[in-house]
Amino acid sequence: MIKNYLIIAYRNLLKNRLYYLISILGLSVGISFFALLLLLVKRELSFDQFHSKSDRIYRVIEEINSDNFGERSSSLPIGFAPYLKENYSSYVEDVVRLYNMQVPHHTVSLEKEDALKSYNEEHLYFADEKFFDIFDFPIAYKLIQEPLRGKNNVVLSYQKAKELFGDPQLALGEKIYFQQIYPLKVVAVLEKETWKSHLKFDYLISFSSLRDLQPEVYKMKEWVWNPCWTYILLKKEVEPYDLEFFFPNIIEKKFPSFLHSNLELSLQPLTEVHLGEKYDYDLAQKGDIQSILIFLGIACTLLFISAINFINMQVAIASQRVQEFGIRKSVGAYRSEVIEQFLVEVLLVTLISVLFGMMILEVFTEMCIFFEFEFISISQYDFESLMTYMVIAAFTVGVISSIYPTYVLSNNKPAVLIGSHISWGSNLFSEILVITQFCISFFLLVSAIVVKSQLDFLEDKEVGFDREKILVIPMSDLRYTYMNNKWKKKSLYKNLKEGWEESKRVEFVTAVDEVVGLGVQTSNFMLEGSKDMAFLPFVRVNDDFIEAYGFNIIAGRSFRKRAEERFYALIVNRKMTELLGYATPDEAIGHTLKINQHGIEEKIVGVVEDFHFESLHNAIKPIVFDLNFELNQLSYWTKYFVLRVNNRDQEKVYSEVKKVWNENIGEKQFSAFWLTEKMKQHYNIEEFLMLVSSIFTIVGLIIACTGLFGLSFLLTQQRSKELAVRKAIGATSWQMFLIQLKVFFVLTCKGLLVSVPLAYLVLNGWLSSYQQSIELTIWPFLLGSFTLFILTFLTISYHTIQASLKSPVEDLQSA
Numbered sequence: 001m002i003k004n005y006l007i008i009a010y011r012n013l014l015k016n017r018l019y020y021l022i023s024i025l026g027l028s029v030g031i032s033f034f035a036l037l038l039l040l041v042k043r044e045l046s047f048d049q050f051h052s053k054s055d056r057i058y059r060v061i062e063e064i065n066s067d068n069f070g071e072r073s074s075s076l077p078i079g080f081a082p083y084l085k086e087n088y089s090s091y092v093e094d095v096v097r098l099y100n101m102q103v104p105h106h107t108v109s110l111e112k113e114d115a116l117k118s119y120n121e122e123h124l125y126f127a128d129e130k131f132f133d134i135f136d137f138p139i140a141y142k143l144i145q146e147p148l149r150g151k152n153n154v155v156l157s158y159q160k161a162k163e164l165f166g167d168p169q170l171a172l173g174e175k176i177y178f179q180q181i182y183p184l185k186v187v188a189v190l191e192k193e194t195w196k197s198h199l200k201f202d203y204l205i206s207f208s209s210l211r212d213l214q215p216e217v218y219k220m221k222e223w224v225w226n227p228c229w230t231y232i233l234l235k236k237e238v239e240p241y242d243l244e245f246f247f248p249n250i251i252e253k254k255f256p257s258f259l260h261s262n263l264e265l266s267l268q269p270l271t272e273v274h275l276g277e278k279y280d281y282d283l284a285q286k287g288d289i290q291s292i293l294i295f296l297g298i299a300c301t302l303l304f305i306s307a308i309n310f311i312n313m314q315v316a317i318a319s320q321r322v323q324e325f326g327i328r329k330s331v332g333a334y335r336s337e338v339i340e341q342f343l344v345e346v347l348l349v350t351l352i353s354v355l356f357g358m359m360i361l362e363v364f365t366e367m368c369i370f371f372e373f374e375f376i377s378i379s380q381y382d383f384e385s386l387m388t389y390m391v392i393a394a395f396t397v398g399v400i401s402s403i404y405p406t407y408v409l410s411n412n413k414p415a416v417l418i419g420s421h422i423s424w425g426s427n428l429f430s431e432i433l434v435i436t437q438f439c440i441s442f443f444l445l446v447s448a449i450v451v452k453s454q455l456d457f458l459e460d461k462e463v464g465f466d467r468e469k470i471l472v473i474p475m476s477d478l479r480y481t482y483m484n485n486k487w488k489k490k491s492l493y494k495n496l497k498e499g500w501e502e503s504k505r506v507e508f509v510t511a512v513d514e515v516v517g518l519g520v521q522t523s524n525f526m527l528e529g530s531k532d533m534a535f536l537p538f539v540r541v542n543d544d545f546i547e548a549y550g551f552n553i554i555a556g557r558s559f560r561k562r563a564e565e566r567f568y569a570l571i572v573n574r575k576m577t578e579l580l581g582y583a584t585p586d587e588a589i590g591h592t593l594k595i596n597q598h599g600i601e602e603k604i605v606g607v608v609e610d611f612h613f614e615s616l617h618n619a620i621k622p623i624v625f626d627l628n629f630e631l632n633q634l635s636y637w638t639k640y641f642v643l644r645v646n647n648r649d650q651e652k653v654y655s656e657v658k659k660v661w662n663e664n665i666g667e668k669q670f671s672a673f674w675l676t677e678k679m680k681q682h683y684n685i686e687e688f689l690m691l692v693s694s695i696f697t698i699v700g701l702i703i704a705c706t707g708l709f710g711l712s713f714l715l716t717q718q719r720s721k722e723l724a725v726r727k728a729i730g731a732t733s734w735q736m737f738l739i740q741l742k743v744f745f746v747l748t749c750k751g752l753l754v755s756v757p758l759a760y761l762v763l764n765g766w767l768s769s770y771q772q773s774i775e776l777t778i779w780p781f782l783l784g785s786f787t788l789f790i791l792t793f794l795t796i797s798y799h800t801i802q803a804s805l806k807s808p809v810e811d812l813q814s815a
Contacts, residue, residue, distance in 0.1 A: 026703050026707060030306025046196050057233055097228040103476045126205045127206070132147065132148070153184070156189050258524070312433070455687060457774045467675045527593060570605065573607065744796050
């Protein structure tokens with residue numbers, strides 16, 4: 001019996017191949033991208049879930065609030081972890097710290113052909129020996145049972161070991177050099193990454209190595225500087241609030257007194273780090289729960305549109321086979337056999353749709369690789385999940401879509417079916433589905449336009465300084481250089497600055513400890529006339545800083561050359577003068593600030609106009625620039641060189657800048673970036689959202705058009721007698737075309753009446769979450785409406801024109 005069903009289904013597919021092809025296309029596109037979005041959502045929700053003790057692992061958060069300013073830090077003082085382990089061992093099973101020296105990158109070197117080959121590495125951390133007891137990062141190869149116990153041990157990621165040594169297993173026992181000075185032994189290599197974690201590292205060095213590398217940090221007793229990300233493993237049966245109860249006591253006992261009133265410690269579950277609240281100094285770019293909800297909404301929307309279209313197409317196809325099923329019933333077919341026949345055909349179509357869907361995803365992922373869209377890649381494990389999602393979605397839609405046609409065909413008598421006097425009911429339900437489809441398509445289209453406009457606005461808006469002319473060169477440590485197989489201890493700042501300034505393409509050279517425009521750290525200040533400390537954004541700068549960035553000085557002066565500056569000088573922005581209570585920027589000149597509780601008073605010599613030193617997600621805040629006055633600290637605090645150039649010919653600029661670098665820093669790897677390009681990374685979430693919304697808007701419109709095509713076929717079939725009569729009594733083909741066109745344009749207008757206000761409310765609410773945003777005008781709605789009308793016209797034209805040109809005799813004879 002099944003064989004006969006399949007033969008009939010195959011013949012029917014060939015007979016109605018156009019409509020089945022459209023039906024398969026709509027469903028395959030819908031279920032494939034539905035599954036893809038579900039996979040993205042699953043990935044985001046799976047971060048840090050693979051650790052067996054994830055329910056007991058917490059990150060300690062430090063929040064300092066001072067006059068609505070301060071710091072919400074994901075890192076802590078270096079002494080916090082051992083103190084917690086020693087004094088609260090009844091609550092805490094283990095504690096681990098991660099530390100990266102707070103530099104842009106580290107220099108790692110290998111001996112190759114009697115010379116050191118150096119690499120700049122960003123994902124390098126020092127970790128306590130219990131790291132692998134708390135976290136379940138799988139180790140592929142290891143020399144010792146506890147890889148991070150003992151000094152000068154390093155664990156490599158699988159990819160980094162392969163990059164450095166070819167075969168990851170061959171990395172074991174090999175020696176690499178940290179900062180070109182300190183030898184480290186590779187004692188373990190992780191497995192190839194298949195997990196999702198907010199911790200991204202290529203190198204883990206044993207924390208005890210800091211005894212030699214940075215003894216002043218390793219033995220630090222101060223509890224103000226917070227360079228360590230600290231994770232704790234609670235003992236079983238211990239709740240987080242049990243430990244948090246003691247945090248106020250720890251603050252009172254260990255932290256300095258000026259922090260007691262405005263410092264708060266808390267625990268953040270490991271599984272909430274990726275999608276939870278954003279904190280300063282997070283180890284990696286976080287996910288966004290709002291984007292996850294949007295993706296989930298789009299996924300359900302695509303599946304819903306596909307289901308609507310598939311139902312309409314199945315009804316349209318079934319309406320052409322009424323007489324066939326009438327004859328089958330008249331010669332003895334049971335009701336169950338009619339249902340089975342239709343179900344077999346529908347399930348066959350859904351199976352083909354699943355196969356087509358996999359082909360679509362394969363092509364799509366290859367296109368993403370070609371265009372360097374890194375937001376999706378499909379592994380073998382992902383493939384299994386995708387297949388599961390697609391099969392479930394396809395067969396669910398298939399079964400639901402077959403309920404109505406099988407009910408009508410199996411419940412009517414053979415005479416009714418043979419005479420084609422069957423009624424498919426009111427068109428109200430189909431019209432509601434089409435209007436809903438129009439609403440969704442319009443909303444997706446306008447959303448894509450608005451998101452793209454907002455992204456362009458964020459990336460192109462003036463920020464208050466000349467970011468387009470700034471080239472940034474990250475540094476690690478300027479106190480040492482390796483030249484001609486010898487180590488030389490000297491300050492390189494002067495040599496590099498003078499060498500670069502000789503270039504005609506370089507206007508100014510300065511150095512900073514944080515890049516203004518990418519976010520800065522905070523420091524504690526004692527304001528003039530006050531004994532309380534305030535935590536405010538702060539940057540250590542060097543000669544020509546104001547000139548290099550092109551800030552607008554509105555009061556006072558710029559920094560003088562270091563040799564000419566007679567006292568410790570500060571420059572602040574307008575917002576800072578307002579915080580200090582001065583009526584005008586000029587009043588702030590000559591007044592003093594004291595940096596940290598042990599610092600000396602420094603004089604404000606200038607005020608610059610407000611500017612955005614963070615992303616446009618945040619409001620403009622006060623900021624302080626401190627001239628790096630002490631020459632012996634110059635190399636230590638220089639983390640970035642900032643060059644203002646007058647020529648954006650990257651190849652020539654790079655060549656000249658790199659030449660000076662090689663003359664002074666020898667074998668250290670050169671790297672640099674344009675500030676304007678780096679600042680765009682502030683808006684990676686918006687860019688990702690724009691990319692996804694654009695792709696799935698196109699997908700949604702394709703699906704909507706296939707459904708509209710099926711509905712236009714169904715409605716012209718249902719009105720065939722009416723149209724034949726109209727034409728018989730003198731209606732022209734053009735009039736017939738307009739009559740049919742009117743139906744769909746009325747449906748489009750109804751859809752717009754519902755979707756326009758809805759889209760406005762949602763998008764206006766989304767834009768209001770930004771400190772800076774575009775104004776929501778009428779143009780995106782007009783463009784979306786025009787696009788929708790054009791697509792409607794093109795989609796329905798085939799059947800409307802065909803019905804208009806058809807002779808009325810054929811339809812009237814079958815009446």
